[in-house]
Amino acid sequence: MNVAIIGARKDRNGIGGFIARYFHQNGAQVTCVLGTSEATAALAAEALAPCGIKAKPYRDYTDMVEGEDLDAVAVASPAETHYAFLSASMERGLSVFCEKPFIDPARDDVPGDLETLFHLARKKRAAVAMNSQWPFCLPSYERLCGTLVPGEIRKFFIRLSPLSAGADMIPDSVPHGLSLLHAVLGAGTVHDLSFEDGPGSLGISFTYASSFSDCEVSMLLVQEKQQPRTFSFGFNGLVAERCIDMASYEISLAFGEKQAPIPDPLNLCVRDFVEAGTSGRHPVIGADHIIATSLNLKQIYDAYTHPERTTWKS
Numbered sequence: 001m002n003v004a005i006i007g008a009r010k011d012r013n014g015i016g017g018f019i020a021r022y023f024h025q026n027g028a029q030v031t032c033v034l035g036t037s038e039a040t041a042a043l044a045a046e047a048l049a050p051c052g053i054k055a056k057p058y059r060d061y062t063d064m065v066e067g068e069d070l071d072a073v074a075v076a077s078p079a080e081t082h083y084a085f086l087s088a089s090m091e092r093g094l095s096v097f098c099e100k101p102f103i104d105p106a107r108d109d110v111p112g113d114l115e116t117l118f119h120l121a122r123k124k125r126a127a128v129a130m131n132s133q134w135p136f137c138l139p140s141y142e143r144l145c146g147t148l149v150p151g152e153i154r155k156f157f158i159r160l161s162p163l164s165a166g167a168d169m170i171p172d173s174v175p176h177g178l179s180l181l182h183a184v185l186g187a188g189t190v191h192d193l194s195f196e197d198g199p200g201s202l203g204i205s206f207t208y209a210s211s212f213s214d215c216e217v218s219m220l221l222v223q224e225k226q227q228p229r230t231f232s233f234g235f236n237g238l239v240a241e242r243c244i245d246m247a248s249y250e251i252s253l254a255f256g257e258k259q260a261p262i263p264d265p266l267n268l269c270v271r272d273f274v275e276a277g278t279s280g281r282h283p284v285i286g287a288d289h290i291i292a293t294s295l296n297l298k299q300i301y302d303a304y305t306h307p308e309r310t311t312w313k314s
Contacts (some may be wrong), residue, residue: 007077008044016076022270090120095127100175105301129283133265135183138262145194145238150212161229185210
């Protein structure tokens with residue numbers, strides 16, 4: 001699999017460089033990178049060289065896809081650029097691995113955008129995946145906290161720590177919670193939304209109604225600047241915390257006195273996409289997951305940013 005990385009620099013908290021390294025580790029060939037200028041593209045390519053990646057820098061998307069023999073692109077650029085890169089790539093029959101949010105929820109017609117994109121993907125037989133990686137650590141969570149039985153789940157909590165503030169917290173962080181809900185409970189609808197603003201924080205509460213149960217959801221978004229930033233989640237009050245050893249970057253989940261090392265879920269998400277692309281199966285975080293959670297995200301974002309939202313606390 002020959003892959004191009006769009007947005008490979010670590011800018012605006014970007015993870016394109018990590019994505020490129022994991023593609024390389026999982027047997028894909030990262031042949032090129034796309035930057036906003038010749039200088040930024042060259043810097044991105046130089047940063048990957050110590051990892052054994054020889055990527056040609058480009059500043060023009062069309063020049064890149066016409067100049068390279070590509071199978072896939074990884075879109076790690078800012079959310080507002082995703083739709084243009086996704087549609088252009090799918091039109092050319094390229095498979096796509098896209099950072100969350102898949103589509104910027106500030107766009108006017110997210111349902112129509114999704115319909116257009118996945119019509120293209122089906123027509124061109126392109127594999128599509130979103131990097132919303134935390135469902136890949138659910139087996140580790142279950143080893144700590146017990147087996148998840150969808151019909152018995154009544155509560156879900158997640159605490160995330162975006163660098164952003166205000167409304168920007170929602171597309172930055174909420175997709176992680178929605179992906180975990182979808183992975184465990186399947187597609188669901190969002191009801192009874194409420195928000196609570198605090199100093200550098202945003203609380204979001206709603207009911208996630210699926211075919212298994214009505215789950216009461218609480219998301220707490222707290223702006224943090226320093227690494228490692230706080231991340232925890234859990235079902236039915238059993239909340240596990242993500243721990244990172246900053247010296248080795250080893251990751252684990254902790255629950256009470258128990259702790260379990262976990263592989264980097266970003267690596268697992270990239271690996272799944274590479275395996276799906278080479279075998280012909282659908283990625284785990286694929287079309288159904290992307291469409292359902294993107295619509296949930298749009299609803300939450302619109303409810304928060306709309307001046308006439310019905311429930312509000314401050």
